[in-house]
Amino acid sequence: MLNNEMTGCLKIEYPIIQAPMAGGITTSALVAETSNAGGLGMIGAGYMAPAQMREQIKEIKRLTTKPFGINLFIPKPVQASKNSIKAANQALNPIRQKLQLPPQDNLDVADYIEVFKTFMEQIKVVMEEKVPICSFAFGIPSKEVIAELKQHNIILIGTATTVNEAVENEKAGMDMVVIQGSEAGGHRGGFHKQEQENVDSIGLMSLLPQAVDHISIPAVAAGGIMDGRGFAASLCLGAQGVQMGTAFLTCTESGAHKVHKEAILNIAEDQTVFTRAFSGKWARGIKNPFILEMQEHEGYLPDFPVQNTLTQEIRKTAAAENNPDFMSLWSGQSARLAKNQTVKSLIENMVTEAKQFNINI
Amino acid sequence: MLNNEMTGCLKIEYPIIQAPMAGGITTSALVAETSNAGGLGMIGAGYMAPAQMREQIKEIKRLTTKPFGINLFIPKPVQASKNSIKAANQALNPIRQKLQLPPQDNLDVADYIEVFKTFMEQIKVVMEEKVPICSFAFGIPSKEVIAELKQHNIILIGTATTVNEAVENEKAGMDMVVIQGSEAGGHRGGFHKQEQENVDSIGLMSLLPQAVDHISIPAVAAGGIMDGRGFAASLCLGAQGVQMGTAFLTCTESGAHKVHKEAILNIAEDQTVFTRAFSGKWARGIKNPFILEMQEHEGYLPDFPVQNTLTQEIRKTAAAENNPDFMSLWSGQSARLAKNQTVKSLIENMVTEAKQFNINI
Numbered sequence: 238m239l240n241n242e243m244t245g246c247l248k249i250e251y252p253i254i255q256a257p258m259a260g261g262i263t264t265s266a267l268v269a270e271t272s273n274a275g276g277l278g279m280i281g282a283g284y285m286a287p288a289q290m291r292e293q294i295k296e297i298k299r300l301t302t303k304p305f306g307i308n309l310f311i312p313k314p315v316q317a318s319k320n321s322i323k324a325a326n327q328a329l330n331p332i333r334q335k336l337q338l339p340p341q342d343n344l345d346v347a348d349y350i351e352v353f354k355t356f357m358e359q360i361k362v363v364m365e366e367k368v369p370i371c372s373f374a375f376g377i378p379s380k381e382v383i384a385e386l387k388q389h390n391i392i393l394i395g396t397a398t399t400v401n402e403a404v405e406n407e408k409a410g411m412d413m414v415v416i417q418g419s420e421a422g423g424h425r426g427g428f429h430k431q432e433q434e435n436v437d438s439i440g441l442m443s444l445l446p447q448a449v450d451h452i453s454i455p456a457v458a459a460g461g462i463m464d465g466r467g468f469a470a471s472l473c474l475g476a477q478g479v480q481m482g483t484a485f486l487t488c489t490e491s492g493a494h495k496v497h498k499e500a501i502l503n504i505a506e507d508q509t510v511f512t513r514a515f516s517g518k519w520a521r522g523i524k525n526p527f528i529l530e531m532q533e534h535e536g537y538l539p540d541f542p543v544q545n546t547l548t549q550e551i552r553k554t555a556a557a558e559n560n561p562d563f564m565s566l567w568s569g570q571s572a573r574l575a576k577n578q579t580v581k582s583l584i585e586n587m588v589t590e591a592k593q594f595n596i597n598i
Numbered sequence: 599m600l601n602n603e604m605t606g607c608l609k610i611e612y613p614i615i616q617a618p619m620a621g622g623i624t625t626s627a628l629v630a631e632t633s634n635a636g637g638l639g640m641i642g643a644g645y646m647a648p649a650q651m652r653e654q655i656k657e658i659k660r661l662t663t664k665p666f667g668i669n670l671f672i673p674k675p676v677q678a679s680k681n682s683i684k685a686a687n688q689a690l691n692p693i694r695q696k697l698q699l700p701p702q703d704n705l706d707v708a709d710y711i712e713v714f715k716t717f718m719e720q721i722k723v724v725m726e727e728k729v730p731i732c733s734f735a736f737g738i739p740s741k742e743v744i745a746e747l748k749q750h751n752i753i754l755i756g757t758a759t760t761v762n763e764a765v766e767n768e769k770a771g772m773d774m775v776v777i778q779g780s781e782a783g784g785h786r787g788g789f790h791k792q793e794q795e796n797v798d799s800i801g802l803m804s805l806l807p808q809a810v811d812h813i814s815i816p817a818v819a820a821g822g823i824m825d826g827r828g829f830a831a832s833l834c835l836g837a838q839g840v841q842m843g844t845a846f847l848t849c850t851e852s853g854a855h856k857v858h859k860e861a862i863l864n865i866a867e868d869q870t871v872f873t874r875a876f877s878g879k880w881a882r883g884i885k886n887p888f889i890l891e892m893q894e895h896e897g898y899l900p901d902f903p904v905q906n907t908l909t910q911e912i913r914k915t916a917a918a919e920n921n922p923d924f925m926s927l928w929s930g931q932s933a934r935l936a937k938n939q940t941v942k943s944l945i946e947n948m949v950t951e952a953k954q955f956n957i958n959i
Contacts, residue, residue, distance in 0.1 A: 399868050400934065419780060420801035437868050440781035440801035442831065443822035443931035447867050450934070461804035470803065470831035473955050506808050507760050507798050570804035573761065573811070594834050595956035 243413060243455040243477035246392055247370060248304050250275030251588055252478025253468070254415075254457060255485045255580070257281035257308030257372060258423060258567070264492035265293055267485065269300030270580040275588075279372065283310035287358040294366045304369045306394070309360070311376030311428070312353035317517075317539035319344040325547050328534040332527065332563060336554045341547065349539075349546040357382075364389045372396065374426040375518070375541075377409045394457070398427030398438065403448040403456070415480050416441070416448045418460030422483045422509065422569035424520040438511070442474070449475030463574035465590020472596050483569040489579050496561045504572045515552070515565040517544030523566035527551075604774060604816040604838035607753055608731060609665050611636030612949055613839025614829070615776075615818060616846045616941070618642035618669030618733060619784060619928070625853035626654055628846065630661030631941040636949075640733065644671035648719040655727045665730045667755070670721070672737030672789070673714040678878075678900035680705040686908050689895040693888065693924060697915045702908065710900075710907040718743075725750045733757065735787040736879070736902075738770045755818070759788030759799065764809040764817070776841050777802070777809045779821030783844045783870065783930035785881040799872070803835070810836030824935035826951020833957050844930040849941050857922045865933045876913070876926040878905030884927035888912075 243252045255271040257263060257279035268278030278297070282290050290307070297305055322344050330340040360382055363371050371386060372394035378386070386393060387410065395406030395414045406414040417426050418441025425438065441460040449456050458471035459480040471479050485491060487498045500523050510524045514531030518541035522528065531538075538544050548565075555563035568575075576583070604613045616632040618624060618640035629639030641658070643651050651668070658666055683705050691701040721743055724732050732747060733755035739747070747754060748771065756767030756775045767775040778787050779802025786799065802821040810817050819832035820841040832840050847854045848862050861884050871885045875892030879902035883889065892899075899905050909926075916924035929936075937944070 400866060418801055418803060420804040436797075436871060439867050439931050440779055440822055441803040442779060442801065442828060443781040443867055446825070446827045447932060447934045461801055464807070466807050466835050467803060469834040473830040473834055473957075474827050505761060506800050506804055510797060570800050571808060573808045596834075 241477055243457065246412060246455070247277055249277050251584060252457075253277070253584055253587060254306075254478065254480040255279055256423075256459065256480050256482035257306070258482055258486060259283040259308075262486055262491050262493045264490060265296040265300055266490040267488065267492065267580065268305050269297050270490050271485070271584070272301045272303035272305045274581045274584040276584050277370065278305040279370075280305070280307040282307050282359065283374065284352055285359070287355055287362045290359060290362050291366060294362070294368055306370030306372055307363055307368045308372045308374060309356065309363075310352065311373050311378060312356045313376055315346060315350055315353070315540050315543060317346050317349070317543040319346075321537055321539040322346070322349075322543060322547070324534070325538050325544060328531060329547060329551065332530065332551055336551060336558075336563065338550055338554055346543060349543040351546070352542045360386070363391065370394065372415065374424065376428040377406060377411070380409075383410050396426030397448065398425055398444070399429060400444070400448050400451050402427045402429060403452050407452045407454050411454060413455040413457055413477075414452065415457045415459050416445050416476065418442075418444050418458075420461030420570040421459055422486075422521045423567040424516065424518050441471075445471065445474040445476055461569055461571045463571045465587045465593070467571075468587050468591040469594040469596050472591075482567075483571060483575055484583060485580065486567075487575045487577055488583055489577065494556050494564065496556070496559050497564065497566050498577065500561050500566045501568045501572045501575045502577060504568065506570050506573055509568050509570055509572070513538060513544070515545065515548050517541035520565070520567060521569065523568050525564070525566060526562040527564075602838055604818065607773060607816070608638055610638050612945060613818070614638070614945055614948060615667075615839065615841040616640055617784075617820065617841050617843035618667070619843055619847060620644040620669075623847055623852050623854045625851060626657040626661055627851040628849065628853065628941065629666050630658050631851050632846070632945070633662045633664035633666045635942045635945040637945050638731065639666040640731075641666070641668040643668050643720065644735065645713050646720070648716055648723045651720060651723050652727060655723070655729055667731030667733055668724055668729045669733045669735060670717065670724075671713065672734050672739060673717045674737055676707060676711055676714070676901050676904060678707050678710070678904040680707075682898055682900040683707070683710075683904065683908070685895070686899050686905060689892060690908060690912065693891065693912055697912060697919075697924065699911055699915055707904060710904040712907070713903045721747070724752065731755065733776065735785065737789040738767060738772070741770075744771050757787030758809065759786055759805075760790060761805070761809050761812050763788050763790060764813050768813045768815050772815060774816040774818055774838075775813065776818045776820050777806050777837065779803075779805050779819075781822030781931040782820055783882045784928040785877065785879050802832075806832065806835040806837055822930055822932045824932045826948045826954070828932075829948050829952040830955040830957050833952075843928075844932060844936055845944060846941065847928075848936045848938055849944055850938065851941050855917050855925065857917070857920050858925065858927050859938065861922050861927045862929045862933050862936045863938060865929065867931050867934055870929050870931055870933070874899060874905070876906065876909050878902035881926070881928060882930065884929050886925070886927060887923040888925075
């Protein structure tokens with residue numbers, strides 16, 4: 238009963254997108270295996286230098302002939318006063334001390350926003366390398382960028398956490414839009430009223446049908462989907478396909494730290510929480526000592542990406558020591574359904590299970 | 599493909615429960631029309647005096663020969679210091695003044711917990727009147743009460759907001775359990791760690807399949823479901839049926855205040871929020887001046903039902919004046935899907951729409 242525009246447009250077999258998780262999770266093997274299995278692999282390139290992006294794109298092309306995609310972060314003006322950086326450092330220095338890291342006191346905002354400087358170069362790489370699909374988080378690109386990408390026949394996917402954001406994505410010319418429910422792990426991908434997005438996040442069961450009623454481009458469901466049940470449910474709610482992060486994160490091919498994978502495989506559904514203490518942007522992760530210690534400071538921490546740069550060394554050192562207490566252990570609310578399996582078996586099982594509901598995939 | 603134990607057990611045609619909304623919303627017409635249309639009508643009797651309950655039960659029996667149910671609140675020890683009552687009154691008195699109500703200063707906890715005193719009498723009425731189905735919010739009845747109700751062949755339905763609560767409901771002998779996602783309007787029906795239940799609420803897309811994996815009694819999906827899409831999606835996720843509040847609240851037969859109905863029919867998906875300022879218990883309602891003014895006081899307000907009694911006159915006066923600013927405008931996150939329609943057309947449309955997904959209802 239579905240007239241699936243999404244698979245036709247993306248030239249893939251199954252409407253299953255591997256979420257573009259940034260920070261080394263989306264290895265070339267993860268991306269290529271997803272595409273080889275009939276889904277859409279995505280590079281989480283938000284934090285990547287252009288040269289690094291190009292290298293990974295080339296590597297993936299050697300591993301698959303199927304379409305794959307890449308995700309970028311939309312830059313926006315940073316609101317981070319010297320005072321907020323000072324206060325963040327005051328809160329972070331005791332944690333740095335625990336990890337035997339030196340205290341930090343650099344207050345120059347410019348030093349913290351590297352990730353925002355390279356956006357236009359990233360876009361250039363996407364076009365030069367002819368990556369067939371490009372998705373965006375934290376905003377919508379400018380008219381000029383959209384026009385140029387479209388001229389290169391690149392399919393564009395936006396991200397929305399509210400109905401209005403979905404409508405804005407369609408108006409701007411996105412070919413489809415990911416509808417991200419409150420269940421989703423990692424960063425909120427939307428772009429409205431950040432101060433509220435932790436408390437006002439909308440569950441996918443509510444958000445998806447309401448968004449679908451207001452757009453005509455394909456909707457891709459995201460948040461809490463882990464298996465054929467969530468896949469079939471998303472199609473009933475009006476999505477044409479799904480995007481899954483946590484389900485791919487614990488796969489064999491994912492580059493997530495083993496401590497991160499193990500943490501997800503061992504928690505219950507109520508052990509994640511929204512925090513902006515890691516990056517300055519609200520994101521859902523497993524409650525750990527870092528989140529708890531920083532909770533009282535959430536209100537005045539500097540914006541993304543300043544806070545992200547401030548916590549970088551802490552996260553890196555903790556990871557090197559296999560210490561989950563100070564790592565950003567992003568996870569959605571369906572961790573009990575996570576499995577350590579190959580990408581191939583994840584996708585095959587999803588399709589088999591979803592087909593049992595008599596829904597045309 | 600569904601072997602629907604739920605409809606068999608409840609002796610109803612469609613696995614659609616009208617949520618037992620307390621406070622006058624579940625009129626006899628609403629309950630009886632739901633049952634007459636093939637669903638299960640429920641009296642929200644949490645705040646009702648036993649005599650009032652008996653009267654409504656008798657009235658409903660005159661309006662339908664079909665099964666219907668009733669919902670009760672499980673009493674538990676109240677934590678409400680004189681200091682917290684004093685602080686609540688300090689926060690509420692300026693609002694009372696706006697409504698030309700006298701300030702309050704009664705600090706005697708005992709005067710505020712009427713609703714907890716009558717539970718055993720309420721149970722007695724349920725048995726004497728042979729109400730076929732009884733559901734519970736805020737906890738699980740004692741072994742003795744469960745045994746007695748079962749001896750009277752009354753079908754018991756629990757409420758869970760986490761997987762563990764669902765498991766506890768099954769262990770205690772509930773015949774089925776409502777799985778309430780974060781999208782749901784009104785009170786959180788669960789019973790664990792109240793201090794966290796606003797921030798840790800789990801979206802239905804995540805909660806439902808995880809709960810279903812851990813119980814063998816039928817699961818009833820609740821939270822954000824408004825139409826055949828949510829109905830079909832819930833069945834895909836493993837529920838045997840659905841319970842809907844907001845969708846019934848705006849129906850013609852509902853006793854909700856017209857200002858309440860109009861508010862729901864006019865808001866977007868992101869205009870509700872969790873608050874405990876009305877009742878002392880976390881609940882989702884439309885953001886209004888009362889919620890915003892009380893936000894800073896949430897931390898130290900007395901427990902349910904003390905805070906509920908404290909705000910009673912404010913809510914009542916605001917309602918009498920058609921003033922939405924100080925009423926508890928409970929609503930789920932799917933308000934954009936709410937319609938002013940009859941119960942019969944709500945249920946018929948849901949069933950017709952859900953059947954289009956080729957899922958056996």
